[in-house]
Amino acid sequence: MPALSPTMEEGNIVKWLKKEGDTVNVGDALCEIETDKAVVTMESSDEGILAKILVEEGSKNVRLGSLIGLLVEEGQDWKQVEIPADVGVPSSVASPTPAPTPAAPSVSAPPKLQHQPGKLQVRLSPAARNILETHGLDPSNVTPTGPRGIFTKEDALKLLQEKQKGKPSELKPVVSPAPAAVPSPSQATAVTSYSRPAIPPISTPGQPAAVGTFTEIPASNIRRVIAKRLTESKTTIPHAYAAADCAIDAVLKLRKELAKDDIKVSVNDFIIKATAVTLKQMPDVNVTWDGEACRRLQSIDISIAVATDRGLITPIIKDAAAKGIKEIAASAKALAKKARDGKLLPEEYQGGSFSISNLGMFGISGFTAVINPPQACILAVGRARPELRVVEDEEGNEKLEQHQLMTVTLSSDGRVVDDELASKFLETLKANIENPMRLALN
Known part of the structure; x- marks a missing residue:
């Protein structure tokens, strides 16, 4: 994944313009990439045969430097190409993440670390932390999918769906509050139970939305940059x-x-x-x-x-x-x-x-x-x-x-x-x- 704009950190593969086995010349259009500014056509700087497409069309948030395809010289058997082991490969095609090891104690832990005695420290995004705390979920049994091992909102929603399907192995035990003193008969008439306002249920793709739910629309790279620049403009420019x-x-x-x-x-x-x-x-x-x-x-x-x-x-x-x-x-x-x-x-x-x-x-x-x-x-x-x-x-x-x-x-x-x-x-x-x-x- 090349840097196609000065502020680009990741890109989306919109469309491949060549298919595996196609001959590629210098200057040929290989694929269309959505950057943080626009959709840009990526041109080949070498010639050969496109042997392997590692990141398919529609892939989102592919980091710079990630391997998206392999080109071999003409005459080589492109069908038997091997993926280099020492080249950065996007998470969608990389080998499964190994089990995490306990982190060494640090002098000043980042604010997004969740630490419990006897458990691993987990880096949480703000949205994920809110979902976990609201529903009493334990993230330590799930491998984070975010960059640099961050437990993302999508990870939290997946964990919540598993809870709703009745998979207790992924859940964090919720400690019940101490039983309150039993009121006397004269006090019973004066006690009223007020339940906590219900959190709106999570909408499930493919199912009718319940009252109070919402549909989350993924933001494109361009939309995220617009949001960032507008916020920067209104908060820093008089x-x-x-x-x-x-x-x-x-x-x-x-x-x-x-x-x-x-x-x-x-x-x-x-x-x-x-x-x-x-x-x-x-x-x-x-x-x-x-x-x-x-x-x-x-x-x-x-x-x-x-x-x-x-x-x-x-x-x-x-x-x-x-x-x-x-x-x-x-x-x-x-x-x-x-x-x-x-x-x-x-x-x-x-x-x-x-x-x-x-x-x-x-x-x-x-x-x-x-x-x-x-x-x-x-x-x-x-x-x-x-x-x-x-x-x-x-x-x-x-x-x-x-x-x-x-x-x-x-x-x-x-x-x-x-x-x-x-x-x-x-x-x-x-x-x-x-x-x-x-x-x-x-």
């Missing part, structure tokens, strides 16, 4: 918000004129271009935070949020300020398609200096977005809506005119973009959007 209403009548008029010449561009393409031009005019906003210092970036690379079946991903339009509207439209369309197909290359979604998230097509008028670290800002774009405004004509008379307004909300990292700078950025962006001819000058 978000500040500022909003402005932009009139897009001129953009709509120009877009209509371009359509007559068969040049198809969207309002979002104008927003990307206007944002890039504004960042060029105000380079202090085109920055990232590395934990200790602010870094002003030379290239203006706009990350555009794209919703996919596997979660949100942000492909990047590189050097957007130097591109024209038509070129930006073509790049955005191609990147969005590759993102939804899970075919983005790492260099197409890693990095970026500024993000844009547009929910206008879903009818959202305005919202605040979460900053994508280490970037300092993200622009949330709402839908266009008609509104009446009071304007003055050439003679100074006031009259009502209908305009198409769009709300843009800037989420900024208060450590590097203060309120004044954010306000000036929105003011400049508003002027660029409302006067799209300015974009042709940059």
Whole structure:
């Protein structure tokens, strides 16, 4: 299992594109691997014959460096290939785990160790500990399946199912409380029994769900990374918000004129271009935070949020300020398609200096977005809506005119973009959007 992204720790085998016995050349696509970012095609760096597939399609959480397949040179008997004993093999194909031996006492035991006199110490995940304590289960008779010998939630649920099926050998004896004193007849009428609230039963796959149960949906690698990064962003970045209403009548008029010449561009393409031009005019906003210092970036690379079946991903339009509207439209369309197909290359979604998230097509008028670290800002774009405004004509008379307004909300990292700078950025962006001819000058 190769590292296909800088933050990848494990991957899922989505599909094998070669089968055992197939000839493989350098550069041939071997399989599709879901990383923590996207689904990436793994290409062969050698030639030969694919002799053995050790990890089947659909396998989850395969650690980096684990053996997933064997390639032999042409002419060798690929059917008689032997699995090397000194190479890391995933747990699904490795030999059974040997029985654990008593652990030596340590000076400071980890907080997740469960220790009972005369029994082995077991490393418990928080979810597993809760299930074991709730149902009075003993994990010492079960071999943990988690990484580094951790007793996981799945191990605890399996143990609970065995208990419900009546396998007492796996259960931890529950000590009954000492019998209470028998109340006198006069006291008996005043004693009321209150039972502890029942824990919702565990749902069983293939059986109708009882009232109060739930179905656990396994999280993909991409979904887990999204959850981790969003939590990191909201807990470590001081978000500040500022909003402005932009009139897009001129953009709509120009877009209509371009359509007559068969040049198809969207309002979002104008927003990307206007944002890039504004960042060029105000380079202090085109920055990232590395934990200790602010870094002003030379290239203006706009990350555009794209919703996919596997979660949100942000492909990047590189050097957007130097591109024209038509070129930006073509790049955005191609990147969005590759993102939804899970075919983005790492260099197409890693990095970026500024993000844009547009929910206008879903009818959202305005919202605040979460900053994508280490970037300092993200622009949330709402839908266009008609509104009446009071304007003055050439003679100074006031009259009502209908305009198409769009709300843009800037989420900024208060450590590097203060309120004044954010306000000036929105003011400049508003002027660029409302006067799209300015974009042709940059």
